[in-house]
Amino acid sequence: MRILARALIIGVAIGLTTLIHAQNFDLVIANGRVVDPESALDQVRHIGISGRTIAAISADPLSGRAIIDAAGLVVAPGFIDLHAHGQTPETYRFQARDGVTTALELEVGTGDIDRWYAERKAGRLINYGVSIGHIPVRMAVMRDPGSFLPTAAGAHKAATSAEIKEMARRLEDGLKQGAVSMGAGFPYTPAATPEELLEVFRVAGRNRVPVHVHIRRGVAGLTEVMKLAGDAKAPLHVVHINSSGTTATAEMLKMIANARGQGQDVTTEAYPYAAGMTEIQSANLDEYQDAPEQRVALLEWPRTGERLNRETFQKYRKMGGPVVLHTNTEEMVIVAVTSPLTMIASDAYWENGTGHPRTTGTFSKVLGRYVRESACLSLMDALRKMTLMPAARLQARVPAMRTKGRLRVGADADVTVFDAAQIIDRSTYRDPGLAPLGIQHVIVNGVPVVTKGQLVEGVAPGLAVRAK
Numbered sequence: 001m002r003i004l005a006r007a008l009i010i011g012v013a014i015g016l017t018t019l020i021h022a023q024n025f026d027l028v029i030a031n032g033r034v035v036d037p038e039s040a041l042d043q044v045r046h047i048g049i050s051g052r053t054i055a056a057i058s059a060d061p062l063s064g065r066a067i068i069d070a071a072g073l074v075v076a077p078g079f080i081d082l083h084a085h086g087q088t089p090e091t092y093r094f095q096a097r098d099g100v101t102t103a104l105e106l107e108v109g110t111g112d113i114d115r116w117y118a119e120r121k122a123g124r125l126i127n128y129g130v131s132i133g134h135i136p137v138r139m140a141v142m143r144d145p146g147s148f149l150p151t152a153a154g155a156h157k158a159a160t161s162a163e164i165k166e167m168a169r170r171l172e173d174g175l176k177q178g179a180v181s182m183g184a185g186f187p188y189t190p191a192a193t194p195e196e197l198l199e200v201f202r203v204a205g206r207n208r209v210p211v212h213v214h215i216r217r218g219v220a221g222l223t224e225v226m227k228l229a230g231d232a233k234a235p236l237h238v239v240h241i242n243s244s245g246t247t248a249t250a251e252m253l254k255m256i257a258n259a260r261g262q263g264q265d266v267t268t269e270a271y272p273y274a275a276g277m278t279e280i281q282s283a284n285l286d287e288y289q290d291a292p293e294q295r296v297a298l299l300e301w302p303r304t305g306e307r308l309n310r311e312t313f314q315k316y317r318k319m320g321g322p323v324v325l326h327t328n329t330e331e332m333v334i335v336a337v338t339s340p341l342t343m344i345a346s347d348a349y350w351e352n353g354t355g356h357p358r359t360t361g362t363f364s365k366v367l368g369r370y371v372r373e374s375a376c377l378s379l380m381d382a383l384r385k386m387t388l389m390p391a392a393r394l395q396a397r398v399p400a401m402r403t404k405g406r407l408r409v410g411a412d413a414d415v416t417v418f419d420a421a422q423i424i425d426r427s428t429y430r431d432p433g434l435a436p437l438g439i440q441h442v443i444v445n446g447v448p449v450v451t452k453g454q455l456v457e458g459v460a461p462g463l464a465v466r467a468k
């Protein structure tokens with residue numbers, strides 16, 4: 001009996017193997033170095049894709065109706081960006097060429113979840129999703145006239161208790177409508193009182209939803225937000241620790257590690273640039289009004305490349321537009337990017353034909369400058385920060401994230417194929433729209449959106465990532 005059972009098992013196994021090899025997949029990625037942070041696989045493999053799903057990962061060649069020859073290239077899970085502003089056809093194109101297959105706007109978010117997804121219903125180049133954001137909700141309740149960030153009452157007027165109640169109601173509604181998470185940005189809403197912020201975090205705590213927060217600067221900012229999240233029992237995700245931390249980045253990462261050690265649910269992310277960018281009219285920049293000239297000179301007007309002084313700061317503030325903030329050092333960027341705590345997230349920012357180079361180069365910059373050139377990060381660790389970690393952060397609430405960020409049978413066929421010897425970002429602060437080099441193929445839900453380094457026109461395989 002035992003021998004018979006064994007023979008049967010072997011027979012079934014051989015049968016299955018033959019089945020896989022005889023199967024004609026829709027798409028095969030052949031001969032690539034498959035790197036998967038979840039299983040720690042780093043071997044030459046062949047990947048068979050059926051429809052939207054990875055159906056086989058095999059050491060033996062597979063046959064398919066279409067074949068991508070990935071010999072000499074790295075085959076990785078598609079990159080998941082937890083911090084992607086823009087969310088326009090233009091930014092999806094930029095990000096696809098940087099290897100991003102899922103772009104989520106979780107910091108600012110939106111005030112109307114149903115409407116946001118309905119606007120993108122026709123399909124997009126890459127997968128997309130959004131949080132319900134305290135900033136836009138506050139703008140709506142306080143009737144702020146700003147388009148993306150508050151410029152009047154949304155930033156500068158304290159809310160009544162009825163208005164705070166209304167904000168909490170709208171946040172709850174957004175979660176019911178399937179928001180991926182919650183968003184907040186304290187420097188953009190300086191008039192929000194501790195009571196108001198606690199109310200926001202209580203909504204997150206009740207629903208066990210992470211709040212993606214742009215904190216106030218430095219150790220004090222992190223202390224404030226960790227206390228709020230702790231009091232409300234809300235999961236916390238601190239966005240761009242590099243630009244919120246600057247010289248205190250290492251210390252703040254230690255604080256996060258300690259909090260995690262004590263059981264607090266707190267995660268963080270970084271982008272690999274020493275300068276930030278934001279709208280010059282936002283409340284975040286109020287402090288520069290009376291700042292010493294030396295500090296104002298940290299600001300650059302990207303259209304001309306000039307460093308600002310008090311006079312030109314006022315002039316451009318009346319005009320409006322993005323401004324570059326040279327507030328960090330390369331040393332601290334390396335601390336932020338290489339910490340095992342950080343995910344890589346771009347904070348992609350693009351408006352009226354210009355923006356920050358991180359929009360087009362975040363992921364290729366990490367893989368080119370930090371993995372290959374300075375070797376301060378291993379390929380596996382870098383990919384984990386771009387794929388598995390962001391998926392794991394969201395998967396308790398968002399079912400779609402359980403099948404993203406990994407290469408295994410049954411996972412979504414979101415795949416990025418790149419040349420590890422060539423990959424590099426090309427964008428600069430003056431010229432931020434340049435596509436990186438070395439990203440060869442990007443596949444979203446089984447459909448190539450980048451082939452041989454070029455965008456594929458007329459495809460829209462990107463699906464909504466939503467918590468329902």
Ligand SMILES: [Zn+2]
Pocket residue numbers: 083085107108347
């Ligand atoms: Zn942002």
